[in-house]
Amino acid sequence: MRDLFLLDPELVFLNHGSFGACPREVIEAQQRWQLEMERNPVDFLGRRSAALLLQARSALAAELGADPEHLVFVPNATTGVNVVTQSFVLAPGDEVLSTNLEYGACDAAWQHVCAAQGASYRRVDIPLPFDADSFVERLLAAVTPRTRLIYASHITSTTALTLPVAALCRAARERGITTLIDGAHAPGQIALDLDAIGADFYVGNCHKWMCAPKGAGFLHARPEHHARLDAPVISWGYAEGTGGHTGFDAYLGRTLFERRMQWQGTRDLSAWLAVPAAIAFQRRHDWPAVRARCHALAREALDALTQRHGLQPIARDADWAQMVAIPVPAQDPEALRQRLYAESGIELPVTAHGGRTFVRISVQGYTRRGEIERLLAAPALC
Incomplete structure (x- = not known):
């Protein structure tokens, strides 16, 4: 399968989780959409785009176990989190509850919004080794009468844990209590049924584990919340009239x-339209x-390295x-990452959490067994 992707053949690429990697045929599908748009941009954007986006959203919704009317495209999961954070009204003294396992950029979004509204963003420590059976009880034990929303990842970034x-x-x-689930790493890596999960808000990326082009994410919201959400850019969807323009x-x-x-000014829709591909x-x-x-191959690496280092x-x-x-x-961590890349041509992140590396x-x-063997033989890990 490696030949179906555009990755450098000399690179040991074990960092799909950061930005994904896209198959050649999916990139070609995106490029066909770009070329079609340029043949008549007015027709494509001004008259066809809503129907095209609905078709793409319908394919995505079917894959995710959702209603396409409850899902919109966004550039990435972080944008989806920001839509919710900036739309959610908090009173002084209210709190948003989360964990110490979350993605730093989204932590920052909640910290910013809570500070501006006099609310608090509180993170519950989740001990490692991870005990999935006690996770919900541990988080709910921290709920107070002022808890308005719980924010948690579906699959954590630093520690790669799948939360229940x-x-x-x-x-x-x-x-x-309202819930926002950050599924940046979930679509494509695990089977999803968003309606069954039942989150008030669920955001995800298609450009990571679904292998769509970069800039393809989604926001899913239960219908009772649609009216409370505001787009990052206020545009024609908010206008009472069309200012003399027709066909909007x-x-x-x-x-x-x-x-x-959906409409926030002129932008390239091709990454979203290539999601069905x-x-x-x-x-x-x-x-x-x-x-x-893939899980079995990752397990081999996990077993070998933990046994080698007695961890x-x-x-x-x-x-996971x-x-x-x-x-x-x-x-x-950064010194180890640089050594792995410079000495062994291995691209992967080295993360830190709770004093551990x-x-x-x-x-x-596309990962080959030989790439796992190169990782295990890397001098930096011996």
Whole structure:
């Protein structure tokens, strides 16, 4: 499968989790959309775009177990988180509850918004090794009468742990607490059913594990929340009239959710329109079997390195998927990353959490066993 991607053949690429990697045929699908747009930009953007985006959203929604009317495209999961953070009204003294496992950029978004409204952003420590069975109870034990929203990742970035978000959302709903789930790493890496998960808001990336082009993400919101969400850019979807322009509905869409979120000025829609091509690519290659092979290969690396260094894994097999954080002796993470790249041609992130150092490897369909062997033979890890 490596030949189906555009990756440098000399590179050991074990960092799919950061920005993804796109198959050649999906990039070509994106380029066809770009060329079609340039043949008549007015027709493409001004008259066809809403229908084209609906078709793409419908394909994505079918893959994610969702209603396309409850889902809109955004450039990335961080944008989706910001839509919710900047739309969510908090009173002084209110709090947003989270964990110490979250993505730093989204932590910053909540810290900024809470500070501006006199609210607090409180993170619960989740001990490692990770105990999935006690996660929900531990988080809910920190709930107070002022808790308005719980924010958590589906798959964490630094530690690559899969959190039991369906159980969390169910328990939060029973207590009248809103939930926002950050699924940046989930679509394509694990099977998803957003309606079954039941989050009030769920954001995700298509350009990571679904292998869509860069800049393809989504925001899913339960219908009772659509009216409270504001787009990052206020545009024609908010206008009461069209200022003398005609045909605006052709690109604004039909629902309030579409009209507010979909049109924010001229931009390239091709990454979103190529998402169905990425879904078709994975279906054609039996992606559940690919995921299983990738997990097994990652497990070999985990076993070898933890046994070599006398360290314990931070989670059970069931608590991670194609991406795993492997503990290594504590050291300067950036220095180790640079050594792996300079000495062995290995591209992967070295992360740190709670005083521990991890090499976080991503195993995707294009990963060859020989690349795992090069990682295990790297002088920096011996």
